[in-house]
Amino acid sequence: MTDPTGISDLRTPALLVDQARFERNLASMNEVLPGLKLRPHVKAFKSTAMAKRLEVDGHPAFCAATPREIEGLVAAGLTQDLLLANETLDTARLGALTDQANITVAIDSDETLAAAIEAGISKVLIDVEVGLPRCGCSLDNAGRLADRARAAGVEVRGVMGYEGHLMMVHDRAEKSAKVEESMATLLQAHEQVGGDIVSGGGTGTFDVNTWCTEIQAGSYTLMDTHYDELDLPFEKALSVLATVISVNKKGWIVADAGLKAFGMDHGNPAWDEGEVFFCSDEHTTLAPRELSAWSVGDRVRLWPAHVDPTAALHEQFWIVDGDSILDRWDIDLRGW
Amino acid sequence: MTDPTGISDLRTPALLVDQARFERNLASMNEVLPGLKLRPHVKAFKSTAMAKRLEVDGHPAFCAATPREIEGLVAAGLTQDLLLANETLDTARLGALTDQANITVAIDSDETLAAAIEAGISKVLIDVEVGLPRCGCSLDNAGRLADRARAAGVEVRGVMGYEGHLMMVHDRAEKSAKVEESMATLLQAHEQVGGDIVSGGGTGTFDVNTWCTEIQAGSYTLMDTHYDELDLPFEKALSVLATVISVNKKGWIVADAGLKAFGMDHGNPAWDEGEVFFCSDEHTTLAPRELSAWSVGDRVRLWPAHVDPTAALHEQFWIVDGDSILDRWDIDLRGW
Numbered sequence: 078m079t080d081p082t083g084i085s086d087l088r089t090p091a092l093l094v095d096q097a098r099f100e101r102n103l104a105s106m107n108e109v110l111p112g113l114k115l116r117p118h119v120k121a122f123k124s125t126a127m128a129k130r131l132e133v134d135g136h137p138a139f140c141a142a143t144p145r146e147i148e149g150l151v152a153a154g155l156t157q158d159l160l161l162a163n164e165t166l167d168t169a170r171l172g173a174l175t176d177q178a179n180i181t182v183a184i185d186s187d188e189t190l191a192a193a194i195e196a197g198i199s200k201v202l203i204d205v206e207v208g209l210p211r212c213g214c215s216l217d218n219a220g221r222l223a224d225r226a227r228a229a230g231v232e233v234r235g236v237m238g239y240e241g242h243l244m245m246v247h248d249r250a251e252k253s254a255k256v257e258e259s260m261a262t263l264l265q266a267h268e269q270v271g272g273d274i275v276s277g278g279g280t281g282t283f284d285v286n287t288w289c290t291e292i293q294a295g296s297y298t299l300m301d302t303h304y305d306e307l308d309l310p311f312e313k314a315l316s317v318l319a320t321v322i323s324v325n326k327k328g329w330i331v332a333d334a335g336l337k338a339f340g341m342d343h344g345n346p347a348w349d350e351g352e353v354f355f356c357s358d359e360h361t362t363l364a365p366r367e368l369s370a371w372s373v374g375d376r377v378r379l380w381p382a383h384v385d386p387t388a389a390l391h392e393q394f395w396i397v398d399g400d401s402i403l404d405r406w407d408i409d410l411r412g413w
Numbered sequence: 414m415t416d417p418t419g420i421s422d423l424r425t426p427a428l429l430v431d432q433a434r435f436e437r438n439l440a441s442m443n444e445v446l447p448g449l450k451l452r453p454h455v456k457a458f459k460s461t462a463m464a465k466r467l468e469v470d471g472h473p474a475f476c477a478a479t480p481r482e483i484e485g486l487v488a489a490g491l492t493q494d495l496l497l498a499n500e501t502l503d504t505a506r507l508g509a510l511t512d513q514a515n516i517t518v519a520i521d522s523d524e525t526l527a528a529a530i531e532a533g534i535s536k537v538l539i540d541v542e543v544g545l546p547r548c549g550c551s552l553d554n555a556g557r558l559a560d561r562a563r564a565a566g567v568e569v570r571g572v573m574g575y576e577g578h579l580m581m582v583h584d585r586a587e588k589s590a591k592v593e594e595s596m597a598t599l600l601q602a603h604e605q606v607g608g609d610i611v612s613g614g615g616t617g618t619f620d621v622n623t624w625c626t627e628i629q630a631g632s633y634t635l636m637d638t639h640y641d642e643l644d645l646p647f648e649k650a651l652s653v654l655a656t657v658i659s660v661n662k663k664g665w666i667v668a669d670a671g672l673k674a675f676g677m678d679h680g681n682p683a684w685d686e687g688e689v690f691f692c693s694d695e696h697t698t699l700a701p702r703e704l705s706a707w708s709v710g711d712r713v714r715l716w717p718a719h720v721d722p723t724a725a726l727h728e729q730f731w732i733v734d735g736d737s738i739l740d741r742w743d744i745d746l747r748g749w
Contacts, residue, residue, distance in 0.1 A: 088503055088749055120694055142695045163695060164658040165669070166710055167424055185659055188709035210690060210698050212659040212667050241693065322500040323521055323548040331548050333501070337725045338749075342677035342692065354546060356678065357577065358456055358721050359478045359499060362546050373524035374502055385694050389673045390726070392748055412728055413424055413674075 084376065084400050089320040090334035092391040093378065094406075096398050098314035099298060103134055105310040106297050109284045114291055116140045116160060116276060119410060121295025121385050124394060125153035126406035131298075140276075140293050141410075144170050149410040151178045160276070162237060162293055164189045164204065164212050172196030183237050185214040190226055200232045202274060205266040207238035207259040216262055220269030235274030238263035239293070244281030247307060253285050260288035280304055280311070301384040303343040315387065316378040317346065318395075319361065321371060328364055330371045334379060335359040340386025346379040353379070420712065420736050425656040426670035428727040429714065430742075432734050434650035435634060439470055441646040442633050445620045450627055452476045452496060452612065455746060457631025457721050460730060461489035462742035467634075476612070476629050477746075480506050485746040487514040496612070498573060498629055500525045500540065500548050508532030519573050521550040526562055536568045538610060541602040543574035543595040552598055556605030571610030574599035575629070580617030583643060589621050596624035616640055616647070637720040639679045651723065652714040653682065654731075655697065657707060664700055666707045670715060671695040676722025682715040689715070 081087050106115060112135045119128055120142040128139055128150065138158035141147050144167050147159050156178035161171065164185055171180055175197055183204040184190045193201055203222050206213030214222060223233045240259040246252040260277065267275050278292035281304065286292060296304055299315035319334035336356040339346050345353045351365035361379065365371050381387040388394075389411055396404040417423050442451060448471045455464055456478035464475055464486065474494035477483050480503050483495050492514035497507065500521055507516055511533055519540040520526045529537055539558050542549030550558060559569045576595040582588040596613065603611050614628035617640065622628060632640055635651035655670035672692040675682050681689045687701035697715065701707050717723040724730075725747055732740040 090749060163669075164667075166656060166658065186709050189658065206661065210661070210663070210665050211693060211696055213661075215662070320502060322502065322525065325542065325546070325549075326551070327546070329546050331500075333499075336676070336678045337722050340672070340677070341722070342672045357547060360547055373522050386673050386677070413426060 081395075081402050083402060084318055084395070084397060086402070087318060087395060089318055089376070090338040091318045092388070092394050093316050093318050094299065094394045094396050095314045095316070096396050096403055098312040099396075102297055102300065102311045102314060103131070106283065106294070107134055110292055111135060113138055116291045116293050118142070118162070118279070118293045118295030119146050119150065122298055122388050122408070123410035124388070124406050124408045125149055125155060125410065127298065127394070128155055129153070138291070143413055145413050146410045147171055147180060148174065160202065162239075162276070166192045168192045168196035168198060172198050175199065181234055183212070184222065184226070185212050187222070187225070190222060194229050194231060199230070200234055201226055202234055202237040202276060203266065203270045205236055205238040205263055207240050207262045207277070208243070209239055209241040211239070211241065213238060216266050219266035223270040233270060233272050235272030235276065235290075236263055236267045236270050237274075237276040238266070239277055239279070240282060240286070241279065244279050245307070249285065249308070252282065256282050256286050257288070260286060264288060280309065281307060296384050299384045299388070301343070301387070302347045302380050302382045313380055315384055316380055317387070319377050319379060321373055321375040321377060324368075324371055324373055326368070328368055329354060329362050330365055330368070332361045332363060332377050332379065333359060335361055338387075338390060339379070339381050340383040340390070342386060343382035346381050348377065348379050350377070417731075417738050419738060420654055420731070420733060422738070423654060423731060425654055425712070426674040427654045428724070428730050429652050429654050430635065430730045430732050431650045431652070432732050432739055434648040435732075438633055438636065438647045438650060439467070442619065442630070443470060446628055447471060449474055452627045452629050454478070454498070454615070454629045454631030455482050455486065458634055458724050458744070459746035460724070460742050460744045461485055461491060461746065463634065463730070464491055465489070474627070479749055481749050482746045483507055483516060484510065496538065498575075498612070502528045504528045504532035504534060508534050511535065517570055519548070520558065520562070521548050523558070523561070526558060530565050530567060535566070536570055537562055538570055538573040538612060539602065539606045541572055541574040541599055543576050543598045543613070544579070545575060545577040547575070547577065549574060552602055555602035559606040569606060569608050571608030571612065571626075572599055572603045572606050573610075573612040574602070575613055575615070576618060576622070577615065580615050581643070585621065585644070588618065592618050592622050593624070596622060600624060616645065617643060632720050635720045635724070637679070637723070638683045638716050638718045649716055651720055652716055653723070655713050655715060657709055657711040657713060660707055660709055662704075664704055665690060665698050666701055666704070668697045668699060668713050668715070669695060671697055674723075674726055675715070675717050676719040676726070678722060679718035682717050684713065684715050686713070
């Protein structure tokens with residue numbers, strides 16, 4: 078395949094990023110969270126090319142969900158301030174990078190602290206459970222873990238707590254009250270732990286969570302139909318381009334992008350020109366509003382319901398302006 | 414990482430195939446559908462190493478859902494009889510392989526036929542809609558398409574029709590009656606089309622569909638919790654190995670395999686030792702029956718709900734006997 082210049086040259090399914098919408102999303106975020114107030118979460122897009130675009134915008138500190146994402150950021154030269162915002166015992170691979178990059182890991186137990194120490198990782202955040210039933214130590218354990226870390230010569234940079242259970246609260250006043258309550262726990266932990274950083278938040282609470290010193294958001298860059306239910310100042314910029322491979326007079330057409338091309342945990346993708354019937358492995362059956370308008374070979378753009386796992390399924394983003402291809406960004410942080 | 418010999422050496426999440434169960438699944442299938450009566454569908458596992466294991470068992474003819482899967486099979490030397498059991502306009506890449514491999518593609522329209530002819534593909538099946546709202550021409554179009562193909566010098570090997578809407582019918586008598594009705598359409602089309610092949614079926618109808626000359630099944634090799642609801646003679650052989658990275662006294666533990674490690678379209682994975690609360694990108698929160706039995710660093714095995722999209726997320730299968738690793742099979746047919 079020669080270098081594609083227009084989307085008609087692309088093999089499908091293909092992941093498209095609308096550049097204008099993407100850039101507006103970045104600008105909207107920058108207004109509220111400039112510079113280090115935002116620690117972009119690369120798990121949402123898994124691309125060092127996109128991370129570099131955010132660095133240009135003044136956000137040089139990143140967080141990641143997996144050791145491989147950290148490795149990839151280091152390999153791409155994005156080394157200034159990397160946070161593994163997750164627990165891991167697979168620390169040796171990160172310890173091996175500490176002379177090349179400024180790496181901090183989250184810990185929430187004696188075991189994860191020990192793994193960090195053993196690997197030679199010299200900086201940690203204490204991860205505190207703030208209401209989401211997932212990782213994070215209890216409030217009464219945070220100070221003790223920080224003391225143990227410091228006793229072992231590890232720098233404790235502060236605390237982290239993710240209020241993921243509150244991202245999708247629709248009412249702003251209700252969300253604000255609940256986030257305040259959740260962050261009260263994190264601030265109490267911070268009093269015990271010390272350090273400069275109080276890290277948390279996400280796209281769904283980016284401007285509501287005013288208690289953190291930095292917000293871990295990533296989905297705002299590309300958005301999805303799930304986050305688009307909220308009243309956020311971000312636009313859907315990510316679509317999956319597919320080719321119509323079959324038209325059935327009974328009322329449906331079939332596109333060649335299926336459940337292997339979409340993160341399906343939040344349900345089917347959406348389509349502006351009709352209804353989505355269902356997804357199979359490599360097909361989506363669509364009911365167009367005007368069946369007669371559709372022919373085999375036509376292209377459709379479908380909106381993913383969840384950006385993070387959708388990006389993880391593809392090899393690259395095609396950055397587009399309408400039907401023109403402006404750039405190709407590898408999705409190089411996939412896998413584990 | 415040195416070559417792992419036991420699962421404790423593996424980075425997680427990792428995809429495990431229980432060799433004994435896998436081999437029993439192959440034997441059970443062979444009893445019912447020996448040799449060319451089975452055309453294994455590689456979309457389920459996306460691995461030429463696994464396809465080669467099936468070839469050894471006497472199944473040298475394969476079908477695939479994407480051009481890339483066909484390309485990968487050819488590159489691996491599995492060239493005897495490859496069927497793209499799907500419509501595509503992206504035919505040039507397949508036409509380029511026709512001197513190396515025996516390639517047949519499904520067509521269901523003038524446009525898909527024209528794309529095959531233009532690419533120099535010399536063999537087709539006429540794909541007929543048999544009740545699933547997806548690809549396939551109408552019964553009254555099948556003979557006409559076959560005539561057009563033959564007039565252009567293309568060999569029409571027969572018909573294909575996938576009764577995917579009947580895979581999950583639980584009652585065997587009801588399933589049999591519905592499959593018979595569905596296949597009656599396909600057999601009528603076959604009368605018009607001719608050729609040796611009547612291709613259809615899947616794991617859910619492998620022994621009920623006695624009207625096809627060959628069955629397109631793939632999931633039987635590895636199974637999943639969804640297919641396991643049926644009374645099939647196949648066992649779940651595929652699990653995702655994960656590490657416990659957090660234990661919370663409130664009643665949950667967190668494993669480091671999330672919705673990016675599982676095909677989620679059929680719901681959450683299952684766990685033998687307790688309940689699955691929910692999946693996040695890189696976490697699954699589990700409620701163990703005995704919380705006190707669990708520590709950070711323990712390993713869990715989770716059962717995917719849908720094998721095909723789960724395999725597509727991983728780079729390799731680890732073939733295991735208990736905790737011992739016997740082999741590593743690349744999942745080399747991913748992407749498009």
